[in-house]
Amino acid sequence: MALGKEQMKTLYRNLVRADHFDKMMMNRIMQGKLIGFYHPGDGAMAAGVGASTFLGENDILNPHHRAHGMAYMAGKGIDVGRYLAEHTGKADGCCGGRSSFHWSFPEQKVYGASGFIGWHFCPVVGWGWASKRKGNQVVLMASGDGSYGQGGAHEAMLSAMNWKLPIIFFCENNGMAIHSTADDMHPMPDISSLAQGYGMPAVVIDGQDVFAVAETVIAARKHALAGKGPTFVEAKTVRLREHDVGTPDLARAEPRDPEYLEELKQRDPLVLATKRVLAEKVLTQKQIDKIIKEAEEEVVVVEKFADDSPIALPSIEELQAGVYA
Amino acid sequence: MSEVRELPLVEAIKEAYQQEMERDESVFMVGQDIAGGIFPHTMGLVEQFGTDRIVDTPLAEVGMYGTAFGAAMEGFKPIVDFMFAGFFLNAASPILAQTAQFRFIHGSQMSLPMVITGACGSGMRLGNEHAMLVHNMIAQVPGIKVCMPSTPYDAKGLMISAIRDPNPVAFIWHLGTMMDRGPVPEEAYEVPLGVAEVKREGSDITLVANGIQYKNAVEVADKLEGDISVEIIDPRSVSPLDIDTILKSVDKTGRLVIVDESWDSRSTASQIAAQVVDVGFDMLDAPIRRVCIPDIPLPGGHMEPYVAPNPDAIEAAVRDVCQ
Structure with a gap:
């Protein structure tokens, strides 16, 4: 189903915002103003934005580690100030400064990230099970190609299909897991070919096209809400930079080909989306400039909020009180 | 007090399941072959509660455990039965690295009310994997409670407490006590966790x-x-x-x-x-x-x-x- 103009505007705005947030995180890690790692999402923010923007309030969202979930925040209205405060160990962080990048917003049904890639193939079964019983929500289960090496992926898809759970297995295939290429680590070119073994509907889409992603996920969500079970959406995307800032950018043991990377940049999601909104007269250049300016202003507000928040240094006794409910 | 009837420990556990599932719609069980029942503690429950609440999964401990883990975040109170407690090791990562530490790491915002259970112990010469007691492996990690009953009375009371507790609780029971008989009151009661x-x-x-x-x-x-x-x-x-x-x-x-x-x-x-x-x-x-x-x-x-x-x-x- 084609998107309406308002939907396209919303997607475009969220893509610009996500791109600015990713750049903000890049700048901060380079300046030593971020705790832990940052896994840049440069050039690959369309998939997350497209997948998350039209999620329902009750839907469960599980972002993955690429761009630390920044592409997925829009649809859940995540407070980026509290997110950044968390990532900088501040008292106003979404988890009280305890989690660094293992952030969560449980009230908005973002139950948390983990450093164990593919960890969410475990709870996703229960999220799906509960969602089916509640009947008015779906699960967007985002992950990369690398995580489909985990045995849990099989276990999750098995039960999801046995029980027709309302889960969207949303795989961003950027062809790389740290230094390993998807070509080396998976026998088939499409990760979504795994779905065939479960009889799960699967589709491969252009993850650089924010509009195509949104259309697909809206359809998958409808399918799930109608009780028809899970779908597998594979969004082909790219990784323009190293796995995480500070790690050499290798493919296997060799530096990645700069010419190839340059070629990938030609299909930057923002370039593609801008071309389309202008061509289809969804937005004018003036409106686009305004959106960009607003995103810049949002970054200033977010950074100020995080920077003004005091460093979280609770006593051992306070921490002990937080272990058990 | 009138004379209290005697039950085997395994029946005391089952009565705890039954009474708590009758009391609270959000309580459900997930495991492998629990509808039929490998041990008598789940036998017949499916007739009373149906397959929506006595949930059998494929032979897949991560997915099985995940049914409980994810549902607990969504307000359910799962009991996940590993059959033999040692099998929990197949899902040790989500239990020990995530579930137990989840509440704390995420700013004490979430509660994960769930019971992780399984039988184990010496006496049947089953070899290390089936027999090994896992209580200490689990208890090393903060954020999860661990209990083990010695009598049928405590088995019922501890299980009821475990189900009602807002935290993940590992309830490990010893195969050698399975058929031990002892007095068990008919009404629901709690034996407090963390009290010797x-x-x-x-x-x-x-x-x-x-x-x-x-x-x-x-x-x-x-x-x-x-x-x-x-x-x-x-x-x-x-x-x-x-x-x-x-x-x-x-x-x-x-x-x-x-x-x-x-x-x-x-x-x-x-x-x-x-x-x-x-x-x-x-x-x-x-x-x-x-x-x-x-x-x-x-x-x-x-x-x-x-x-x-x-x-x-x-x-x-x-x-x-x-x-």
């Missing part, structure tokens, strides 16, 4: 034991009666550990033997010993002795009876300390 019980009063020595080792402790105490007066404490929970009840007893007896069906190193036995020495060094009239499994994998075959703690080993330790 003096199960037998004595004056010469404090003997701490749980699971099947509690039975062995009773056998030894009976045998020594008139010679050595043994006070038996059942910790009931190993995390949180009720050290105060143990210290109070040691203050009276001055002697302590701890039985823990587990590897000796880094066990509940060694933890109790360390805490008693920390706080109660002056109470002790003799060194503390621990009766555990030596640090070797628990063999099956004909070796189990003398490798695992047993009445002879317990008696020898008690006599040694009381010399």
